[in-house]
Amino acid sequence: MEIPYQLALWGVRIAFLLVLYILLVRSFGALWRTLRTESELAARPALAYLIVQRSHATGPRVGERLPLRAASTIGRDSGNDVVINDDAASARHALIQLADGSWWIEDQGSTNGTLLNGSRLARRERIRDGDVLDVGRVALRFEATL
Amino acid sequence: MIAAGPRSRFTELGLLVWVALLILFGFIAVSGAALSAAEPAPIGITAALTPSALVIPATFVALAIALHVFLVARGFRGDQILLPLALALTAIGLVEVERLAPETLLVQQLTWTVVAAGVFVVAILWPRDLATLARYKYSWALLGLALLALPMLPVVGRDINGARIWIHLGPVSFEPLEVVKVFLVVFFAAYLEEHRELLAAPPRRFGPLRLPPIPYLLPIVLMWGLGMAVMVLQNDIGATLILFVVFVAMLYFATGRWEYSLVGLLLLLVGSWGAIEIFRHVRVRVDIWLTPFSNDLRFGPSYQLIQGLFALGNAGLIGAGLGNGMPERIPVVWSDFVFNAFTEEVGFLGALALLALYLVLVFRGMAISLRAPTPFLQLLAAGLSFTLAFQTLVIVAGNAKLIPLTGVTLPFVSYGGSSLVTNFLIIALLLRISDATARVRGGSG
Numbered sequence: 320m321e322i323p324y325q326l327a328l329w330g331v332r333i334a335f336l337l338v339l340y341i342l343l344v345r346s347f348g349a350l351w352r353t354l355r356t357e358s359e360l361a362a363r364p365a366l367a368y369l370i371v372q373r374s375h376a377t378g379p380r381v382g383e384r385l386p387l388r389a390a391s392t393i394g395r396d397s398g399n400d401v402v403i404n405d406d407a408a409s410a411r412h413a414l415i416q417l418a419d420g421s422w423w424i425e426d427q428g429s430t431n432g433t434l435l436n437g438s439r440l441a442r443r444e445r446i447r448d449g450d451v452l453d454v455g456r457v458a459l460r461f462e463a464t465l
Numbered sequence: 466m467i468a469a470g471p472r473s474r475f476t477e478l479g480l481l482v483w484v485a486l487l488i489l490f491g492f493i494a495v496s497g498a499a500l501s502a503a504e505p506a507p508i509g510i511t512a513a514l515t516p517s518a519l520v521i522p523a524t525f526v527a528l529a530i531a532l533h534v535f536l537v538a539r540g541f542r543g544d545q546i547l548l549p550l551a552l553a554l555t556a557i558g559l560v561e562v563e564r565l566a567p568e569t570l571l572v573q574q575l576t577w578t579v580v581a582a583g584v585f586v587v588a589i590l591w592p593r594d595l596a597t598l599a600r601y602k603y604s605w606a607l608l609g610l611a612l613l614a615l616p617m618l619p620v621v622g623r624d625i626n627g628a629r630i631w632i633h634l635g636p637v638s639f640e641p642l643e644v645v646k647v648f649l650v651v652f653f654a655a656y657l658e659e660h661r662e663l664l665a666a667p668p669r670r671f672g673p674l675r676l677p678p679i680p681y682l683l684p685i686v687l688m689w690g691l692g693m694a695v696m697v698l699q700n701d702i703g704a705t706l707i708l709f710v711v712f713v714a715m716l717y718f719a720t721g722r723w724e725y726s727l728v729g730l731l732l733l734l735v736g737s738w739g740a741i742e743i744f745r746h747v748r749v750r751v752d753i754w755l756t757p758f759s760n761d762l763r764f765g766p767s768y769q770l771i772q773g774l775f776a777l778g779n780a781g782l783i784g785a786g787l788g789n790g791m792p793e794r795i796p797v798v799w800s801d802f803v804f805n806a807f808t809e810e811v812g813f814l815g816a817l818a819l820l821a822l823y824l825v826l827v828f829r830g831m832a833i834s835l836r837a838p839t840p841f842l843q844l845l846a847a848g849l850s851f852t853l854a855f856q857t858l859v860i861v862a863g864n865a866k867l868i869p870l871t872g873v874t875l876p877f878v879s880y881g882g883s884s885l886v887t888n889f890l891i892i893a894l895l896l897r898i899s900d901a902t903a904r905v906r907g908g909s910g
Contacts, residue, residue, distance in 0.1 A: 328497045335490040338810060339818045342483040346825050349476050349546045354832065390905040391839060396661075398840050400695040403777035416905065426519055 322357050337345070366417060366464060369393075370402060372451065373458035378405045385459070390416035393454055408455030415446065417462075420445045422463060431455060472540040480549035481529055485554055489520040491560030497646045498788025519566075521575060525559060528582050535586060536896075543900030544833060551892045554877035555581075555885065557819065561807055562880050564788060566657040566800045570880055576577045577882035581889040588772065588893035595897055599841045602655035609648035610691075612641035617698060630701050642704045643696075643874075646711070646852055647894070653712055654844035656684070658720035661840065664720045665825060685725065688712045689732045694739075700746055703859065703871030709733060710855055719840075754869040769795060772801045773864055776809035784812030799880040801872060804864045820861070823876070827854040833899045846898045849891045 322330075365386030371379045379385065379402075391400035393413040403412065409429035416423055425443040426433040433440045434453035446452070448463045497513030500604040507513070521682050529552050536548070555578060562574045592598065598605070615632050628779040631638050657664070713729030740747045749766055754761075757767035757774070772795040779785065792798050792806030799806075830850025837843040860879075863870035873885040 322510070324501060324510065324512075325505055328494065328501060328513070329786060331490055331494045331497060331510065331513070332789075333783075334789060335487065335494055336783065336818075338483055338486045339811075339815060342480065342487060342549075343818050343821050343825070345480055345483060346546050346822070349480065350825055350829055350832075352476075353546070353829075357832075357836065367559075392839075400660075411786055416832055425826075459857055 367422060368462045368464070369415075369452070369459040370462055371457065372460050373456075375405045375407075375456040378403055378455070378457045384462075390414065392427070394429075395455075403454050403457050405440055406423060408457070409426035412454050413440075413452075422461070424452065428456075470540055471537050472542060473547050474537050474541070476546035477533055477536070477549055480546065480746050481533055481552065484529060484549055484553045485522070485526045487553060488525055488556035488559060489519075491556065492518045492563060494787035494857060495564045496788075498786070520666055521559065523573065524575060525556060525578065528579060532582055532585065536589070536894060539589070541589070541896070541900055542903035543896040543898075544829060547826065547892050547895055547899075548828050550822055550829075551889065552827075554819075554822060557807065558803070558880070558885075559576045560787070560876040561803050561878065564805075564810070565792060567804060567881070570799060572883075573882070574880055577885050580814060580882065584886050584890040585893045587632065588890055589696045589897065594732065594893075595842060595845075595901060596839070598651050598845075599658065601656040605648045605655075606652040609645045609652065612648070613645050613695065615641050630699050630704065640881070640883040642701065643883040644890070646707065647652055647849070647890055649708060650715070650723060650848040650852060651709065653715045654841055654848055655845055657715060658839075658841045661719050664716070664722075664725075684714070685716065685729060685732070686710050689729075694738055695742060696747075697744075701742075701872075702740070702747060702750065702788050702869075703730075703873035705736075706733075706859060706871060707852070707856055709736075709874065711848060711852050714851050714855070715844060718847045718851075719844055749873075750869045757866070769797065769802065770866060770870060772796070773798075774866060775806040776802070776805040777865060779880065780808045780810075780812045780816070782812050783814055784810045786810060800874065801870070802864055803860050803881075804875055807878070819878075820857075823854070825859050827851075830895050833895055834901065836902045837898050838902055838905045842901060846895055849894055853888070853891060 356454060366389060367387040369385040369387060371381050371383045371385070374381050385401050388400060392414055393399055393401040393408075394410050395403055395405065395408045396410040399411065401415075409427070409431070411427045412429040413433045414425045414427055416425075422445065423443050424433065424435060424440065424446045426440045435446065436446060436451055437442055437453075446461050448461065450461045452459045452461065493510075493513050496515050496518035497510065500507050500513055500515075524669050532548060532552075536543075559571075559574060559578070562571050616630050618632075630642055631640055633639075639648060644750050688709060692709040694704040695701055695708070709729070710733070713726055713733075716725045716729070717723065741751055742748075753762060753767040753770055757763065759767075763771055776790065776792055776795060779790065784790065787810045790806070790809040792802075793806060795802045804816070804819075807819065827850050830846060830853070834843050834846035834850060837846050856873055856876055859868070860873050860875050862868045863873075874881050876888045877885065
């Protein structure tokens with residue numbers, strides 16, 4: 320038996336609307352999943368810490384444990400992952416990141432430079448558990464949890 | 466840090482399947498409706514499967530698959546939602562062009578889709594590092610201003626509908642303003658990143674009013690002046706509104722200070738008031754908005770808006786059915802009033818889904834911005850997402866007579882090459898930012 324043409328046409332039109340909604344629900348689901356993974360990532364304990372050893376009046380408290388992510392920026396600006404509120408630190412001072420299974424520290428063109436165990440960083444260098452960083456007048460001990 | 470091997474993107478592929486079905490059903494519905502008036506009346510629905518109803522969707526799906534395979538082969542780690550969403554909106558645009566002006570504009574729009582896909586690929590590959598964009602910020606600004614001024618030149622520029630915003634090179638015409646938006650957002654992002662700390666300095670008190678220090682208000686005033694110049698010289702209100710509001714929004718994103726938004730809003734109000742007082746064409750726009758049915762307007766300047774409103778009014782819950790309405794009564798429906806044409810035939814439910822697609826797109830863009838690794842990339846992603854959102858708001862609200870109508874395009878859906886190319890450029894940049902995030906932070910970006 321033939322389906323009347325107009326009825327079939329309405330079937331196609333409803334199918335169009337249906338597909339539009341399936342697409343919407345699917346993309347919303349995908350959006351939801353990415354947001355959930357992100358919040359799970361954020362809830363995990365930090366991959367490493369910087370522990371404040373020496374500080375300055377406006378800087379972080381001595382003994383404070385500053386959590387690090389897979390890539391964390393260090394600097395005076397409040398947009399940094401690790402904020403060092405010290406005049407001698409640059410707005411964007413250094414970058415510390417996990418790559419190929421080890422941690423690396425890189426100076427971001429800061430005015431006063433970054434010291435790793437007392438020597439000034441010229442290029443990206445590996446940083447290990449217990450190493451000490453000097454950013455401005457603040458000294459930070461690196462502690463890896465991995 | 467470029468990953469060597471291919472990398473699967475199943476979320477994207479899964480969404481693309483539905484995009485393919487969307488364009489297929491859309492084309493069958495439209496061509497089927499065109500046939501139903503034919504003599505003798507067609508018997509089976511298979512009659513609607515005309516070659517033209519299948520060739521265009523097939524070409525489009527092939528293009529979509531090609532873009533997907535390109536990203537997979539590159540080992541791209543960026544977002545997987547934006548590209549299917551952009552393609553779904555483009556598919557709706559193609560269905561509407563097939564519906565409204567198949568003979569004249571369909572092949573052009575499909576060609577522009579291919580060009581837009583090409584621009585997308587180029588923007589994914591180049592520049593290698595997005596930070597390069599920030600380094601040449603003044604070049605982008607100058608290029609943007611030059612492009613903006615191009616339609617004023619005698620040979621290439623031409624008036625269309627009273628606005629001098631097009632350039633013509635042989636058979637190709639282009640609206641530079643569309644691309645200029647992207648260049649200026651890149652410039653704003655780089656400029657604001659550099660001066661963020663100064664701009665976010667504590668505001669000064671003037672009695673009860675707290676204002677930022679005067680020198681830092683200079684850029685906002687300059688931008689306002691630029692917008693006004695665009696309006697005076699090119700009669701383009703939509704462009705003025707978008708450029709200025711995007712700038713004010715980015716200033717807010719960068720500094721978190723609402724005082725700038727307040728100053729921006731006041732400048733906008735003063736500018737609008739002045740424009741209404743001085744320019745006749747702006748005055749007419751406002752009259753059309755306030756009293757479209759008045760005797761001297763309804764068969765003249767406001768005819769288009771009134772027909773658009775009738776289309777919305779006739780839509781109902783599920784609309785007249787694709788191909789079954791009368792959107793061709795609206796003049797220039799495929800560019801200015803495509804939202805009304807779509808709504809008339811798919812109803813409230815369809816329009817709601819369309820707007821929700823934009824919402825997911827913008828939400829995803831803002832999420833990418835929040836996670837981006839540097840302030841420049843954060844501002845860039847937020848600015849680009851905001852541009853898409855604001856432009857959609859301005860045109861849809863104009864179509865529905867909530868605000869005066871300005872001739873901006875509905876992103877991805879309106880007929881028009883410059884708009885399509887620009888929007889795919891925006892999507893490419895957002896994907897790049899998300900990819901950069903995934904490479905630095907791990908995860909899916």
